[in-house]
Amino acid sequence: MKHLSPLAVLIFGAVAATGVVSADVAPGRQAEIIYLLKHDCGSCHGMRLEGGLGPALSAKRFTEWDADKLALTILYGRPGTPMPPWRPFLTDNEAFWLATRLKQGIRP
Amino acid sequence: MRHMLNLTAGLLLFCGQSVADCLTRGTGDLGIVIERAAGSLQIVDTTAHRALFRVQGLGDLSHASAVYSRDERYAYVFGRDGGLTKVDILCGKIVARVIQGGNSIGGAISQNGKLIAVSNYEPGGVKVFSALDLSLVADIPATRVNDRDGGQKGSKTVGLVDTTGQRFAVSLYDSGEAWIIDMKNPGAPKIQRHAKIGALPYDALVTPDGRYYISGLFGQDGLSLLDLWHPEKPPRLILQGYGRGEQKLPVYKMPHLEGWAMAGDRAFLPAVGHHEVLVVKQGDWMETGRIKVHGQPVFVMARPDGRQVWVNFAFPDNDTIQIIDTETLAIVKTLKTGKGTLHMEFSPRGEEVWISVRDKDEVQVYDTDSMLLTHRLPVDKPSGIFFTSRAHKTGL
Numbered sequence: 001m002k003h004l005s006p007l008a009v010l011i012f013g014a015v016a017a018t019g020v021v022s023a024d025v026a027p028g029r030q031a032e033i034i035y036l037l038k039h040d041c042g043s044c045h046g047m048r049l050e051g052g053l054g055p056a057l058s059a060k061r062f063t064e065w066d067a068d069k070l071a072l073t074i075l076y077g078r079p080g081t082p083m084p085p086w087r088p089f090l091t092d093n094e095a096f097w098l099a100t101r102l103k104q105g106i107r108p
Numbered sequence: 109m110r111h112m113l114n115l116t117a118g119l120l121l122f123c124g125q126s127v128a129d130c131l132t133r134g135t136g137d138l139g140i141v142i143e144r145a146a147g148s149l150q151i152v153d154t155t156a157h158r159a160l161f162r163v164q165g166l167g168d169l170s171h172a173s174a175v176y177s178r179d180e181r182y183a184y185v186f187g188r189d190g191g192l193t194k195v196d197i198l199c200g201k202i203v204a205r206v207i208q209g210g211n212s213i214g215g216a217i218s219q220n221g222k223l224i225a226v227s228n229y230e231p232g233g234v235k236v237f238s239a240l241d242l243s244l245v246a247d248i249p250a251t252r253v254n255d256r257d258g259g260q261k262g263s264k265t266v267g268l269v270d271t272t273g274q275r276f277a278v279s280l281y282d283s284g285e286a287w288i289i290d291m292k293n294p295g296a297p298k299i300q301r302h303a304k305i306g307a308l309p310y311d312a313l314v315t316p317d318g319r320y321y322i323s324g325l326f327g328q329d330g331l332s333l334l335d336l337w338h339p340e341k342p343p344r345l346i347l348q349g350y351g352r353g354e355q356k357l358p359v360y361k362m363p364h365l366e367g368w369a370m371a372g373d374r375a376f377l378p379a380v381g382h383h384e385v386l387v388v389k390q391g392d393w394m395e396t397g398r399i400k401v402h403g404q405p406v407f408v409m410a411r412p413d414g415r416q417v418w419v420n421f422a423f424p425d426n427d428t429i430q431i432i433d434t435e436t437l438a439i440v441k442t443l444k445t446g447k448g449t450l451h452m453e454f455s456p457r458g459e460e461v462w463i464s465v466r467d468k469d470e471v472q473v474y475d476t477d478s479m480l481l482t483h484r485l486p487v488d489k490p491s492g493i494f495f496t497s498r499a500h501k502t503g504l
Contacts, residue, residue, distance in 0.1 A: 040360060043360075050168070051229065053213075053264070
C-alpha cells in the first residue's frame with residue numbers, strides 16, 4: 001500500500017475489514033451495477049466492454065492496476081479524457097466491488 | 109398437415125411472414141429498429157405500426173447505425189464489433205456480412221449509392237466497400253498516434269458522412285484532423301487532409317445540402333467547420349466563446365451530431381457538458397440563443413417541417429423527451445417516456461415520431477401535433493431507429 005489517498009485507504013480498509021468484497025453490496029444492487037456497466041459505461045466502453053471511444057475494460061488490461069486505483073478512477077473520472085466521475089451514482093464500496101469484479105473479468 | 113406445420117412455423121416466426129417469403133410491396137414506409145443487446149433488428153411498417161420481420165445474427169449492436177440503398181430495399185448496418193451487414197428488408201434476411209474492422213462506430217453510403225464507407229475505432233481509419241457485395245474497394249489507414257502503453261495506434265475515426273461529388277468526410281479523434289475522401293475513382297481515393305481542426309473531435313455532421321461539415325470537439329470549446337464547396341480552405345473554429353469560463357458538467361453520454369436540427373436558417377445543437385440546446389444562425393454561425401433543458405442533450409432533432417425540435421438526454425436524465433417550439437424557443441412539452449430513451453426518428457413528413465425506450469423494451473410512437481402517445485411496439489432493448497426515407501438524404 002503505497003501513497004494511497006485517504007479515501008483509498010478508507011475503502012481498502014473497509015473491504016479488508018469485512019474480508020469479502022461482495023458482502024458489502026447486496027445482490028440486487030450488484031445486478032443494478034452490472035446493468036449500469038453494460039448499458040451506460042457501455043456507451044463509451046462498448047456493451048461487451050471491448051472498447052469504443054473509451055478503452056476495453058478487460059481483466060488483461062487491469063492486471064497492473066490495483067483495485068483501489070481502479071475504484072478511484074471510477075469514482076473520480078480521468079481528467080483530460082472523457083471519463084467522467086461516477087461518484088454521484090456509486091458508493092465507495094460499490095466502486096471497489098466493481099473494480100474487483102473488473103479485475104476478475106466481466107462479460108456482461 | 110405439412111402445409112399446416114409450415115403455416116404455424118411462419119406465424120411463430122414473426123407476424124405471418126416466414127423467411128422464405130419475400131414481400132411484394134413498396135418500402136417507402138418501412139424502417140428498422142436496432143435491438144442493441146440481442147444483436148438483432150426488427151423491420152417495421154410505419155403505416156401499419158407493426159413489425160414485419162426480426163433479423164438475427166448481426167453481432168454486437170451496442171452502438172449501431174444504418175444507411176439505406178437508394179432503392180430503399182437494403183439496409184446496411186454498422187455494428188460495434190466491426191460488422192457490416194446488408195439486410196434485405198423485403199425478405200427479412202441478411203444477404204451479405206463482413207467483419208471489416210475490430211471496433212467500428214458508423215458509416216455512410218456514397219452519393220451514387222455504390223460505395224459503403226465505414227469508420228473504425230480499431231484499427232482506426234476508413235474502409236470502403238462495394239454496396240453490391242460488400243467486397244473491399246479501398247482501405248485508408250488513419251494517422252498514427254501514440255497510445256497509452258507507449259506504442260502506436262491508428263487514430264480513431266468518427267463522424268463519417270457522405271457528401272456531394274462522391275466524397276466522404278471524416279474526423280480523426282486522436283489526431284484532431286478532418287479528411288475529405290474523394291472516391292470518384294474508387295481504385296485511387298484522393299484525400300484532402302486538414303490537420304489541427306481542434307482537440308478530440310468526437311462526432312460530426314454535414315448540413316443537409318452537403319456543404320458544411322462540422323465536427324464537435326470534446327477537448328476544447330467550439331466546433332470546427334469545413335466548407336466542402338471549398339475543400340482547399342482550412343477549417344475554422346465556430347462558437348469559440350461557447351462555454352468559456354463555465355464549469356462543464358461530467359459527460360455520461362457523448363452527444364450525437366448526426367441528424368442535428370436545421371430549422372429554417374437556424375441550427376439547434378446539443379451543448380457538451382451543459383443542460384442546454386444551442387441555437388446557431390447558419391451562415392455566420394453565431395450563437396443566437398441557448399435553451400435550458402432537462403439534462404445534457406444527446407439527440408437534438410427537428411421535425412421535417414422545422415417547427416419543432418425534439419431532444420433526448422444523457423444518463424442519468426435519459427427518461428425524458430423535451431419538445432422545443434422553434435418559433436418561440438420555448439419548451440412546449442416534457443414527456444416522461446421511460447429510462448433509457450435512446451433515439452428517435454420522424455416519419456418522412458413528420459406527423460409521427462418513433463422513440464426507443466430501452467428499459468421498457470418498447471418503441472413508443474407519438475403524434476407530433478398532439479404530442480400524445482399513439483402506439484407501442486414490443487422491441488428487445490431498442491436503440492437506433494432508421495426509416496428508409498434516409499436513403500435520399502445527404503449525410504444520413
